[in-house]
Amino acid sequence: MPVPPSGPPLGLQLAETARTVSRAFDEALSTVGGSRPAWQILMALKNRPTANQRELATAVGIRGATLTHHLDAMESDGLLTRRRDPNNRRVHLVELTERGERSFHTMREAAVAFDQRLRRGLPPEEIERLSELLARLRDNVTDEEDGTDHSTNRH
Amino acid sequence: MPVPPSGPPLGLQLAETARTVSRAFDEALSTVGGSRPAWQILMALKNRPTANQRELATAVGIRGATLTHHLDAMESDGLLTRRRDPNNRRVHLVELTERGERSFHTMREAAVAFDQRLRRGLPPEEIERLSELLARLRDNVTDEEDGTDHSTNRH
DNA sequence: TATTGTTATACTCTATAACTATA
DNA sequence: TATAGTTATAGAGTATAACAATA
Numbered sequence: 001m002p003v004p005p006s007g008p009p010l011g012l013q014l015a016e017t018a019r020t021v022s023r024a025f026d027e028a029l030s031t032v033g034g035s036r037p038a039w040q041i042l043m044a045l046k047n048r049p050t051a052n053q054r055e056l057a058t059a060v061g062i063r064g065a066t067l068t069h070h071l072d073a074m075e076s077d078g079l080l081t082r083r084r085d086p087n088n089r090r091v092h093l094v095e096l097t098e099r100g101e102r103s104f105h106t107m108r109e110a111a112v113a114f115d116q117r118l119r120r121g122l123p124p125e126e127i128e129r130l131s132e133l134l135a136r137l138r139d140n141v142t143d144e145e146d147g148t149d150h151s152t153n154r155h
Numbered sequence: 156m157p158v159p160p161s162g163p164p165l166g167l168q169l170a171e172t173a174r175t176v177s178r179a180f181d182e183a184l185s186t187v188g189g190s191r192p193a194w195q196i197l198m199a200l201k202n203r204p205t206a207n208q209r210e211l212a213t214a215v216g217i218r219g220a221t222l223t224h225h226l227d228a229m230e231s232d233g234l235l236t237r238r239r240d241p242n243n244r245r246v247h248l249v250e251l252t253e254r255g256e257r258s259f260h261t262m263r264e265a266a267v268a269f270d271q272r273l274r275r276g277l278p279p280e281e282i283e284r285l286s287e288l289l290a291r292l293r294d295n296v297t298d299e300e301d302g303t304d305h306s307t308n309r310h
Numbered sequence: 311t312a313t314t315g316t317t318a319t320a321c322t323c324t325a326t327a328a329c330t331a332t333a
Numbered sequence: 334t335a336t337a338g339t340t341a342t343a344g345a346g347t348a349t350a351a352c353a354a355t356a
Contacts, residue, residue: 010282011269012198015180015191017289018173019216024296025170036170037346043167053315061174066347068316082315090314090355114166120295122288127165130288133281134172140275141179192323208338221324223339237338245332245337 014137021118028114034107037062037070038079042104045080045096052091079103169292176273183269189262192217192225193234197259200235200251207246234258 026036037060044059045051051059057067071094074080079100085091096104119127181191192215199214200206206214212222226249229235234255240246251259274282 009266009270010273010286011176011180011183011266013286013289014173014176014273017293018169018177020293021166021169021296022173022177025166028166035345054313061171062346063348064315065317065349069346072316084355088314088356092315111164111166115164118165118169118292118295122291126288129284131165131168133277133285133288134168136277137273138172138175140273141176190322209336217323218325219338220326220340224323227339239332243333243337247338 025111025114028110029107032106032110034103034110038074038103039107039111041067041070041074042079042096042100042107045094045100046104050093050095052085052093056094074100077103180266180269183265184262187261187265189258189265193229193258194262194266196222196225196229197234197251197255197262200249200255201259205248205250207240207248211249229255232258 022036029035029039040060041056044056047059048055053064053067053071057064060067062070071080071082075082077099078097080097081095082092083095085093122130177191184190184194195215196211199211202214203210208219208222208226212219215222217225226235226237230237232254233252235252236250237247238250240248277285
């Protein structure tokens with residue numbers, strides 16, 4: 001079985017980078033009292049105000065029960081409210097509070113600062129290139145049209 | 156406060172890519188009965204056979220207690236043995252068993268296959284470039300010589 | 311019955327603190 | 334006392350399964 005001659009497995013480098021960077025990113029957020037899940041949920045809410053939870057969970061990439069878990073914490077922190085949709089009382093509309101707005105902006109600043117740190121020494125073309133490469137990696141790992149059998153229906 | 160004009164925060168894209176790719180990588184390993192921590196520990200062991208646990212933990216980037224946790228599982232799976240170092244009986248030497256060797260090779264194949272999937276459509280120069288960019292990102296996030304105050308002595 | 315969300319429970323990875331055994 | 338490792342415990346993030354409320 002021919003093995004690619006290229007150096008250390010890309011997957012490994014990537015996993016390592018992923019871990020290192022994610023850790024630093026999480027830490028940057030927790031410094032301002034945030035967390036990655038909260039940040040992603042807040043962003044999803046900014047994109048679609050008064051979203052229901054199914055939409056949110058999908059946007060954030062987690063399961064409904066996991067979302068509930070985070071929303072409970074964020075609600076008791078006063079970042080958001082949940083209320084029934086009058087049109088369909090099964091649906092809970094999630095909305096940001098004033099405090100949630102402020103928290104979002106604070107986290108956004110932390111994320112931007114983190115970005116600047118991350119970009120140090122990388123000219124814009126490189127950033128652009130990296131951005132494309134990352135998108136490509138996501139696609140490569142998400143798609144399943146490639147002949148080989150990963151019998152993994154995405155969970 | 157000037158904010159970089161560039162699109163979606165790089166940190167976010169990266170976190171998202173990291174999560175997606177890490178998840179897929181973890182799944183690729185678990186398909187062959189492995190896991191990321193086990194894989195990293197096995198690799199560290201291949202690099203320095205009969206390492207002690209302090210060295211291993213450092214190589215893998217986790218705490219001693221966390222390593223013990225994983226080693227317990229791997230030992231009861233028969234992948235490795237721990238025995239006292241006769242020269243310094245405080246030290247536990249960790250060594251791969253036959254079965255550990257096999258497991259390593261299986262995981263390595265899974266990692267290589269994952270890599271090929273990850274590389275799809277990326278010519279070697281791009282991979283090389285990506286590899287450098289990733290290293291750069293790790294450095295940017297690991298270093299602390301940049302004026303700003305992250306009072307984070309690396310844990 | 312189907313859909314939306316919650317509750318109960320558990321798993322994985324990680325960590326800190328207190329402990330044991332050596333030195 | 335200092336060092337190597339383990340045990341006890343906890344916390345964050347995630348998941349599945351069973352449930353309640355609504356349609």
